[in-house]
Amino acid sequence: MDIKTIETKVADIIEGIILTKVDPDTLLIDSGLVDSLAAVDLALAVEREFGCKIPPTEIDVHLESVHTLAAFIAENGRA
Amino acid sequence: MRFDFSTYDFTDLTTNADAVAVVDAQGAMTWSELKAATNAWILAAGQAGLVGGHDAAPLAISGHKEAAFLVAILGCLRLGVPFVPVDVINPPERIARIGQLVNAGLRYDAQADTFLPASDAPAPLAEKDLAYIMFTSGSTGDPKGVQIGRESVTLFAGWIQDCLNLGTAPAFMDQMLFSFDFSLFNWVGALALGGACVLCPREVIAERDAFIKYLADTRINVWASTPSFVRQQLFNPDFNHVHLPDLRVFVFGAESLTPPMAEELWQRFPDVRIINSYGPTEATCSTTWVEIDAALRAAAPNPFPIGRAKPYADVFIENGEISIAGDHVMRGYLNRPDLNATRMFTRNGKRGYRSGDLGEIDDQGLVTFRGRIDDQIKLHGYRIELAEIDAAIATLPGVRAGATVALRRPDGAIVRLIGFVEPAVAGPDGVQPLPPDLHEWKAVLGRRLPPYMIPSELVACHRFPTTSTDKADRKQLARLYLDARLSKKPEP
Numbered sequence: 359m360d361i362k363t364i365e366t367k368v369a370d371i372i373e374g375i376i377l378t379k380v381d382p383d384t385l386l387i388d389s390g391l392v393d394s395l396a397a398v399d400l401a402l403a404v405e406r407e408f409g410c411k412i413p414p415t416e417i418d419v420h421l422e423s424v425h426t427l428a429a430f431i432a433e434n435g436r437a
Numbered sequence: 438m439r440f441d442f443s444t445y446d447f448t449d450l451t452t453n454a455d456a457v458a459v460v461d462a463q464g465a466m467t468w469s470e471l472k473a474a475t476n477a478w479i480l481a482a483g484q485a486g487l488v489g490g491h492d493a494a495p496l497a498i499s500g501h502k503e504a505a506f507l508v509a510i511l512g513c514l515r516l517g518v519p520f521v522p523v524d525v526i527n528p529p530e531r532i533a534r535i536g537q538l539v540n541a542g543l544r545y546d547a548q549a550d551t552f553l554p555a556s557d558a559p560a561p562l563a564e565k566d567l568a569y570i571m572f573t574s575g576s577t578g579d580p581k582g583v584q585i586g587r588e589s590v591t592l593f594a595g596w597i598q599d600c601l602n603l604g605t606a607p608a609f610m611d612q613m614l615f616s617f618d619f620s621l622f623n624w625v626g627a628l629a630l631g632g633a634c635v636l637c638p639r640e641v642i643a644e645r646d647a648f649i650k651y652l653a654d655t656r657i658n659v660w661a662s663t664p665s666f667v668r669q670q671l672f673n674p675d676f677n678h679v680h681l682p683d684l685r686v687f688v689f690g691a692e693s694l695t696p697p698m699a700e701e702l703w704q705r706f707p708d709v710r711i712i713n714s715y716g717p718t719e720a721t722c723s724t725t726w727v728e729i730d731a732a733l734r735a736a737a738p739n740p741f742p743i744g745r746a747k748p749y750a751d752v753f754i755e756n757g758e759i760s761i762a763g764d765h766v767m768r769g770y771l772n773r774p775d776l777n778a779t780r781m782f783t784r785n786g787k788r789g790y791r792s793g794d795l796g797e798i799d800d801q802g803l804v805t806f807r808g809r810i811d812d813q814i815k816l817h818g819y820r821i822e823l824a825e826i827d828a829a830i831a832t833l834p835g836v837r838a839g840a841t842v843a844l845r846r847p848d849g850a851i852v853r854l855i856g857f858v859e860p861a862v863a864g865p866d867g868v869q870p871l872p873p874d875l876h877e878w879k880a881v882l883g884r885r886l887p888p889y890m891i892p893s894e895l896v897a898c899h900r901f902p903t904t905s906t907d908k909a910d911r912k913q914l915a916r917l918y919l920d921a922r923l924s925k926k927p928e929p
Contacts, residue, residue, distance in 0.1 A: 377844050377852050378922040390893045394669050395817065414645060414672045
């Protein structure tokens with residue numbers, strides 16, 4: 359799966375969780391759009407869809423934006 | 438040693454006096470130290486002008502999860518002074534307002550260990566022999582004070598002692614704010630059973646690994662919290678029975694408990710007991726409870742029922758609304774005869790309260806929660822009247838009216854709060870960006886509302902859609918928002 363496809367899928371998942379569309383660079387945690395509970399939902403959805411666990415200590419880094427999350431999945435998820 | 442909630446004094450003085458009674462981020466306090474600290478606090482309070490007894494003016498207590506806060510509560514209970522707990526998560530303006538509303542003589546600042554003047558006109562309350570007054574969100578824009586009598590707290594402690602089988606001297610994880618009545622479960626439970634109350638301030642909780650270590654070191658046995666709070670711990674792979682081998686019981690309340698949540702916990706803690714409970718602040722923390730036993734686990738109704746009435750409580754459904762009677766029901770809202778006239782009633786000589794919660798009761802007496810009648814919501818366990826936020830938004834400059842929407846997913850879960858302003862000047866239809874002079878709105882609302890009541894987004898809508906009763910139509914506002922924000926149009 360190429361990075362653009364992953365970004366589109368990730369953006370869809372996030373939209374389903376926080377009910378607003380996000381751009382690849384929209385700040386998710388810093389903007390308050392993704393709070394700690396939405397982050398749990400998002401991490402679980404990523405695990406389900408892409409088969410990769412986000413290390414708990416790195417949540418803030420990888421959930422910064424659609425872009426950073428897709429990059430993490432491209433590196434760690436099942437293709 | 439333990440604290441007796443019928444005499445409101447320490448008892449069994451020579452039993453395990455050197456066992457730990459209270460832990461906070463600074464360290465541990467034994468039972469004999471807790472008793473000495475309470476006596477010292479009573480002396481200091483008297484020197485500061487606090488008067489106990491039948492005509493006592495209430496004392497406001499501010500702080501967070503520090504041992505001094507609990508010491509002050511015990512001091513008040515011993516003196517017969519009604520206490521009014523306020524967490525410092527509340528902005529100073531709201532803390533000051535609450536001091537004025539109760540005509541408190543003083544406020545004890547537990548973080549600075551000092552007594553401060555709290556109102557212009559200290560006065561005893563009309564209701565006598567109150568244990569405490571807790572403030573919950575109020576739909577008029579002012580928080581409303583729930584007055585709980587000493588007899589109600591005695592009953593509550595008795596229920597924990599007699600019905601829950603929590604073992605000898607258990608250690609309770611206590612993360613809930615003292616101003617949130619579910620926190621009573623932890624400190625009343627720990628102190629009534631001669632156990633330990635482990636106070637968990639937010640800076641300890643924020644560091645996931647340190648939090649688990651803190652709980653392991655204090656050998657936590659009982660975990661009472663909202664399902665939301667435990668859900669946040671699922672991020673941590675160490676949140677399991679290997680790292681927390683002493684954890685025996687989860688007690689939930691304030692939000693619906695679902696089978697997937699319970700199964701997730703049993704995966705991590707295979708032998709743990711799970712108890713679900715329910716009760717508005719107006720009925721002293723808990724009114725119904727149920728243990729999720731094998732049969733209930735197998736049946737897996739979503740959500741799980743909130744349980745059956747406690748021994749001294751009378752619970753029934755009237756016109757779909759959960760109604761409660763018993764000596765654990767509040768004496769009334771402070772200075773709100775209008776609300777007391779509509780929300781309270783008498784049944785078989787006992788005080789009664791109409792909860793505003795919708796429910797069903799089965800032939801076994803098991804009650805299931807089915808949502809709210811009004812615009813009250815629970816967000817991350819916090820009880821919020823949307824109208825209180827509306828009122829705060831309406832005070833922003835150039836704004837004619839405010840409305841707040843709890844955005845929900847199809848399964849009903851609340852995602853976040855969206856605030857709407859209706860500008861005083863006309864403009865285009867639909868969801869619009871905020872006028873530039875409102876850019877500081879978060880800071881302005883933060884002076885009046887606690888952080889959990891501040892919407893995560895504020896947008897403008899030049900003409901609020903209205904209901905047949907001429908109120909802002911929150912459902913239509915939510916639809917307008919989703920139309921503007923989702924890439925696919927939502928199902929109608």
